[in-house]
Amino acid sequence: MSGTNNIEDALSSYIIGRDTVKPNRPRFHIDAGNLKSAIALLKQCLGDEALYLSNIIGVDKVAEGVIELNYFIHVVPLGNTIVIRVTVPRDKPQVSSLIDVIPGALSGECEAYDLLGVEFIGNRYLRRGFFVPVDVASRGVFPLRKDAKV
Template sequence: MPELTPTELKAKLAAALPDALLEPEPIAISPPPKHGPFAALFTPPDPLVRPQRLVDAALFVRDTLGYAYLSDIAVVDYLYAGCFEIVYRFYHPAGGSSIVLRVRVPRDEPVVPSLTPYWPAAHFHEREAYDLFGIVFTGHPYLHRIYMWDEFEGFPMRKDFPRQGDKYLGAEE
């Protein structure tokens, strides 16, 4: 079973696609969570890929390294840092642990290329990220809402989305 650490993955990507990686700036977790001890800086160990080179990096992971199974696409909203981080998790068909590619995009222009033409399984994951966070995946064949109705305004999983509905009427923090 293949086992590839984030450091080894970064080295392989840097050798094959020298301009694809970015050096991540630590993100401040602010305000500090009420359940956590302190405010801190967070730097994920996984490779941070330039948005315009995502397809190249993902195809390298699949075609060269053999990680052909795109398991999921997740979005992290770093409201106070002003960005979204899109997290792609890949598995090797022979088993072993997963590898992760990350892409950061600004909150005011969250655009990233679609992986759907290369991984059909990305179709619904990208539609979900579009519907709930407003991430635009260029080249997606059918980028429409998947959970919310077409007339719904806004993106309900964004941290700055206003709380509404009977559960929150009159509630103040």
């Protein structure tokens, strides 16, 4: 259960779109509300030692009014990284935290909160000033938002 097709089959009930990040990273689009259950299912199917969460990458898409979150998950037996993509509204960027499914989500969620303002529901370690200098954080600015002046 480690081929890309098998992973796609396992997540088929959640997938609403598919594309590829160059050079060869398969990306599955799912609804933000299903994120936690999809990742939990993936972990259950692959096993604890077969994957790690490599990245949580947020992109502020101002024109579309959303923040895109790409979860890069490295599948060790596959030797490749797959991507789970969700979007959250820019004016209320909230999504479930993965910290109780994958504790390694801590660093990525804390960073995405501090720099982009995405709130990960259930992560009690989120705080401003995790990376951002105090003068920027104290003004309520999220520096990686496209309209932020820093």
